[in-house]
Each structure stands twice: as structure tokens, then as C-alpha cells.
Amino acid sequence: MRPEDVVNLDAYPILDRSDPARTALVERLRQELEENQFVSLPDFILPAAREQAVADAMEARGRAHHNNSNRNCYLHRTGDPSLPDDHPRNIMLSASTKMIAYDRFSDQSPVKLLYHWEPVRQMVAEIVGVEKLYDNEDPCQPVNLLCYETGDRSAWHFDSVNAFTMTLMLQAAEVGGEFEMVPNTRTDDDQNYDYVGRVVTGQCPEDAVAVAREAGALCIFRGCNSLHRVSPVVGDTTRVMGVFVYENEPGIVGDPEVNATVYGEREAVAG
Template structure:
């Protein structure tokens, strides 16, 4: 049964339909590249989502990938030490939209028109659409002990995530804002290399369970440090498109999900 938004979101703290609240959120995202909304979910839902995640973790497809920060093939025109040819490791498990239970609060939140309207205002988009394929709209990511996301830039202009369970230690989201300007062709290889060398101070986001995060990662280099301890980090990615009838590429679906449908 589809839940009302008031049953999902702590609207007293996060009045999504309030114009001033929306403007404040947009200003924060525009100025810092990251919007962290703590206590977004109703507290009673957090243990339910955590148990749901544990119950379905056996369905997860686990991958370990070596990649460069641009998520592209290496470039023979540059040396092995160039950022285009330096590799990092990303490893995680993932369950897909069709593996999220039909009665999950995640479907109700993802589909809620008021939630999408709020996201459109804050992101500056005209409309947001679900993926046309059955796998890519809602993904629950698992990071067991030692698993991490290596440094990278996103291909998309925004990401929307919801923290379900934090690890005991580690699993920290670190980023460097505006490390490049891809839209204007300024790739800033020198700074990217310095970040990989650990010579640049990073910022981090605090994400307790129930926290919603909007992040612009196209130009801000970011990673998630390895999980430490036996408690799995569980994070939901709510993925939308700015155009209708878009599917994640077949190569990406095979890489991340191990299947096409």
C-alpha cells in the first residue's frame, strides 16, 4: 500500500512544500554543491528499512572494479602516472528496483509527486522521470567491511541518496568541491593528481540513518572510505532522469547489476 508523504518524511522539520524552505535548500546546494537534510525520514521507519535491507542482502550483486577517476578507459597518450591512467578500487553490493519489496516505503517516496516537485525546485530541473528499465531507479547499495568507493567524478549532474545504515567506523563520504570544470573543458589534471596523492584537504559529509543528501558530483571529486567493522553500510540511491523513457546503458547494467532485466 502506498504511504502518504506525511507518513514517510518528518515534515515538521522539513516542510517540502514551503517556498522559503525550498529556496534555502537550493541556495545551500548551489553554494556548496551538497545539501544534507538530517532527520529527513520519520524515525520509526529507519529500523524497518534496515531490516528490509538485511532481509534482501542475499539478493545483492557484488562487484569489485578497478577504474580511473573519470570512469573511462585509460589513455595511451599519457603516462602511467597521469590521472587518466591511475586506478582506484570500488567494491559494493547492490539490489535493484525490482528487488525492492513492492510494499517498501522506498517506492512510495520515490513515486511521490510532492517529493519530485521539491527535488525539481532545488535542482533547478523542469521535471524528473524514473528509468525506463526495471533495475535502475531505486538501488540499495551495501558496503561490507573493507568495501569502498574509489575517487571519481560523476557523469550525471546530480545524485540523490538516502542513508539507511551507517557502519560502526569508516564509510565516510569525502569530496573536493569544483576540482574541475568539465562543461568548460577545464579538467584540472594537476589538482586531480594532488587529490589522489592525498595532498589536498577534503571535506566530508555527516550522514546518520534517515539523512537525505543531494550532491553535485560532476565537477566535485569524491569517494567513500572503506567500511570498518561488521556493520554493513546501507545507502539508497534514488535515480531520476531529466528526460522520459531513458534506460541505463546495457554495459552499465551488466557492470553494476550483472543482468539486463
């Protein structure tokens, strides 16, 4: 497969940077991201590419790391004993997912072709409002296949590292697996603990926006200040999500200790 066979270029004419249709599209998506903290690009990949990516996930399924965690919404495993029990830093939430690292699935996978393709990287840079983005160069991190089987879910959390997150729905669950977000739950200057506490204890369901995620939809979201979660999956169909990490500088790799918590301990390589 070639990248041109992965991306739906009829709906997303991203090849020619001088094409006015591309300029208008990118501008619309940039505005939508700014307003809502997320933007969804339906039918971003073609059906055959999507099916191949799901097959890649199923083939690599046995090499997934099972993540069962109990963490607060700041992704810390321990709370703060100096704060009250009902403070959001002390409210622990459980999550369970299966993570397939970059080096655990096929290099021919359509999700890798898409990620490493300059027209996609450049489109994303313009949507998130930066000059240029670079591929992550960690062995595990650049592209992951995140699988949710029945009972799996992610708990309310803020993303901690990147200014934006990009996901691609490869296969939706039959029931559940909804991606929900509470835009601007906090700001850079205000932790808004009262409100965060109410959201994570389920007192503000009406504030959560359900992000429509048909299979094939790309989503770019700012998860740093907007709580988000994935509701529990029910049924035999695995929810399969591609997760992509772009960087603002070249040569970025992850911290092996942090990686071990996400991808599991790796066997030491001799030599």
C-alpha cells in the first residue's frame, strides 16, 4: 500500500499546498479545534486501509501490553495525603486498555504510512497552528494501536505531555467506547479543582461532549486542559484506535521508565 491509498484524498485534498480547497479545509479545521478543543475528520482513511490496520492490530494482539491502572485524573498513581479525601488529587479512577507499541506491529501498516507521510504531518501542523512537526523517534511511542475489549475503558484524565493528541478510529465498539470530553475543564492558570472534582465523580454529565467517532475518523484534540475519557466497551467487537505522537523538535525519544509503565517491561537486549 502507498500513503495515497490510505488517505481519502477526495475528501481531504492535502497534496497540493496551493489548492484553495486545501487552504479552506485546513482553516475550517483549525478554527474548529480552537473553538471546541477537538476536531473530527470523518472518513479520513479509505475502507481498505482501515480494514488492513484492524487486521494488523488483531495480528499483533498477543503482543499488547495490558494496562490496568488506578490513577487520579492527573495520571498519578498516588494521591496527596495533605489534601482531603474528596480532592481530585485523591480520587483514584480505574482504567483498563491493551496497548500495542510501535515496534510490535507491521511496518507496512497503513497507520504507519499515514503517520510518516509529509502531507499529513504538514496538514496537522497547520491545524494545530505550528510551523512544523516532527516524527517521534522512540521505539515504542510514534504510533500505537490502542485496543479496548469488553469491559475496557479509560478514566477521566488530562493528557500530560503533548499540546495535542491525534487519534484515528479504526474499529468502533458495538456498544460503549464513547469518547467524551469536557472542554476547558481547567486553564493554564486555574486548576479549577471544585469543578474537576465534580466532573470525575459524575456530577456534570451534561457538560460532557460526546465526540462522534465513526470508524475511519481522525480526531485531533487538546487534552491537556480538557478532561476526557472512553466509556466502557461492551460486546465482542474490539474498539481499535490508532494513536499518533508528533513533536515540535526532531529526535525526541521517550523516558524508558515512563515507557515501561505504558508498554510493559522490555527484555534487555544483549550486546
